[in-house]
Amino acid sequence: xxxxxxxxxxxxxxxxxxxxxxxxxxxxxxxxxxxxxxxxxxxxxxxxxxxxxxxxxxxxxxxxxxxxxxxxxxxxxxxxxxxxxxxxxxxxxxxxxxxxxxxxxxxxxxxxxxxxxxxxxxxxxxxx
Numbered sequence: 001x002x003x004x005x006x007x008x009x010x011x012x013x014x015x016x017x018x019x020x021x022x023x024x025x026x027x028x029x030x031x032x033x034x035x036x037x038x039x040x041x042x043x044x045x046x047x048x049x050x051x052x053x054x055x056x057x058x059x060x061x062x063x064x065x066x067x068x069x070x071x072x073x074x075x076x077x078x079x080x081x082x083x084x085x086x087x088x089x090x091x092x093x094x095x096x097x098x099x100x101x102x103x104x105x106x107x108x109x110x111x112x113x114x115x116x117x118x119x120x121x122x123x124x125x126x127x128x
Contacts, residue, residue: 078122092116 076084087097094116095103109117109125 078119078126081122082119092118093122 082091082093085093085097093106095107098106106117106122109121111121111124
């Protein structure tokens with residue numbers, strides 16, 4: 001009988017200590033996994049934003065959507081502007097194909113006053 005008493009836990013304390021250690025280990029494990037998932041998600045998101053900013057699709061502070069007029073007008077070639085905005089592929093830009101703020105800037109290139117901007121008109125306006 002004395003042998004059984006020495007094997008039995010002493011008033012439950014060792015078991016509580018073991019349960020606390022196990023609980024702490026699981027909390028630490030789940031916390032690390034969560035931190036890795038959040039970190040990876042943010043890294044991918046920031047990487048995508050940086051690449052888009054570098055290729056001129058939008059500025060870092062601009063809302064998502066169409067490219068900013070400044071980025072289009074100053075960094076893009078005439079061919080790139082027409083590839084982005086000439087929806088009907090008639091080699092002329094109309095007010096309905098371009099965001100309003102960019103259209104106001106590009107309208108100065110309309111040399112013949114027909115309300116359309118051709119590649120030649122845009123090239124000549126940039127040369128001036």
